Amino acid sequence: MGLIGYLLFCACLLTFALLRFFNLAGLPSRSVLLPYESGVLFQRGKPIREVGPGRHWVILGLQKILFLDTRPIQIDVDERAVSLADGSMAFYGIAASARVCDARKAIYASTNYNDVPLFVALCDARSILGRCTRSELAKGRARVEQEMIEACQLRLASVGFELVSFRISELSVATQSDIDD
Amino acid sequence: MDMEEAIGLISFASLVASVLLTIYMRRTKVVHVADFQVGLRFRKDGTCRKLSPGSYRTGAGLDPVSVVDMRPRHFLIERVSFQDALQANSIVSIGAELVVCDPQLATNSMKKLFEDSLRMVRESLSRAAARQIIDTSPEGSDGLAKALTSEINRSLQPYGVAIQNLEITELQSRDARTQWKATTN
Numbered sequence: 001m002g003l004i005g006y007l008l009f010c011a012c013l014l015t016f017a018l019l020r021f022f023n024l025a026g027l028p029s030r031s032v033l034l035p036y037e038s039g040v041l042f043q044r045g046k047p048i049r050e051v052g053p054g055r056h057w058v059i060l061g062l063q064k065i066l067f068l069d070t071r072p073i074q075i076d077v078d079e080r081a082v083s084l085a086d087g088s089m090a091f092y093g094i095a096a097s098a099r100v101c102d103a104r105k106a107i108y109a110s111t112n113y114n115d116v117p118l119f120v121a122l123c124d125a126r127s128i129l130g131r132c133t134r135s136e137l138a139k140g141r142a143r144v145e146q147e148m149i150e151a152c153q154l155r156l157a158s159v160g161f162e163l164v165s166f167r168i169s170e171l172s173v174a175t176q177s178d179i180d181d
Numbered sequence: 182m183d184m185e186e187a188i189g190l191i192s193f194a195s196l197v198a199s200v201l202l203t204i205y206m207r208r209t210k211v212v213h214v215a216d217f218q219v220g221l222r223f224r225k226d227g228t229c230r231k232l233s234p235g236s237y238r239t240g241a242g243l244d245p246v247s248v249v250d251m252r253p254r255h256f257l258i259e260r261v262s263f264q265d266a267l268q269a270n271s272i273v274s275i276g277a278e279l280v281v282c283d284p285q286l287a288t289n290s291m292k293k294l295f296e297d298s299l300r301m302v303r304e305s306l307s308r309a310a311a312r313q314i315i316d317t318s319p320e321g322s323d324g325l326a327k328a329l330t331s332e333i334n335r336s337l338q339p340y341g342v343a344i345q346n347l348e349i350t351e352l353q354s355r356d357a358r359t360q361w362k363a364t365t366n
Contacts, residue, residue, distance in 0.1 A: 010192060010194075044234060044235045045213065045214050045218075046215075060211070082351050083352075109252070110255055123257070123276040123348060130351050130352070
């Protein structure tokens with residue numbers, strides 16, 4: 001019995017060595033995701049499942065958890081200029097925040113997921129302001145803001161984000177003399 | 182060879198294998214290549230092999246592995262001034278995504294992929310826009326977006342990168358400004 005046990009032990013050791021050499025198996029390791037983190041478990045480079053906060057076992061060398069911070073990403077831009085539809089110029093600022101709600105979509109959306117909310121907010125804000133005239137802005141700032149919110153929500157949802165808050169922090173239109181100066 | 186010698190031989194082989202494995206594992210590291218990445222294993226003869234998603238070992242004594250991210254990278258370029266084909270003073274702002282088309286070419290041709298590409302996009306943008314006749318209508322913007330994408334991608338092609346989903350976030354030409362001045366005066 002002792003001899004068989006010893007031979008089995010050696011065989012296991014050799015098998016393990018060969019498996020490790022060819023990267024076929026690894027040691028299990030524990031990975032901890034914090035309460036504000038969310039992630040996706042990848043095995044051999046392919047996504048297996050989404051994982052939430054807590055402890056998760058991963059096989060070293062085979063599996064990897066890519067995790068994202070789900071706390072709101074703050075967007076704060078001010079004194080940006082944009083041309084309006086009538087040729088005048090508006091100066092605007094935006095204060096907004098967005099957070100990851102679908103980790104898998106957010107991972108695939110961009111090389112750096114933190115850049116996405118700012119990109120979306122600025123693109124939509126500029127496009128919407130660019131379609132307005134000076135008189136339209138003077139009359140309905142709230143309507144313009146609402147239009148921006150709807151555009152951002154839709155676009156962020158498609159890349160796994162949720163818009164938490166959005167407001168135009170600053171909006172002024174330059175007069176002709178300002179531009180001439 | 183009797184039983185005792187065989188056991189001794191197996192024990193010795195196992196010990197040697199374990200020691201070699203430990204050394205190997207300490208000298209190398211695992212590189213994970215996800216399905217949104219491409220791994221490049223550079224060989225000693227100068228050639229390069231693309232690695233599909235999976236886990237690979239690299240380190241001392243092994244060919245180096247470089248991982249290229251194929252996901253888009255978003256960028257904005259704001260208020261680029263230029264004169265269009267009719268010499269009208271114009272301003273354009275764009276938002277677009279930068280993607281890697283040829284990871285091997287991109288790795289070999291650029292040190293800082295994003296920064297260097299963005300510099301080229303900025304230069305190409307003003308050159309390409311200056312060749313267009315600016316029409317600030319929605320149809321004109323769409324046409325300009327297509328033309329700019331095509332022109333910029335032509336200049337980025339030798340570097341293995343491209344832009345996609347280009348959107349014009351601002352477009353102003355002298356005509357609009359003149360019109361505004363006329364209405365306010």
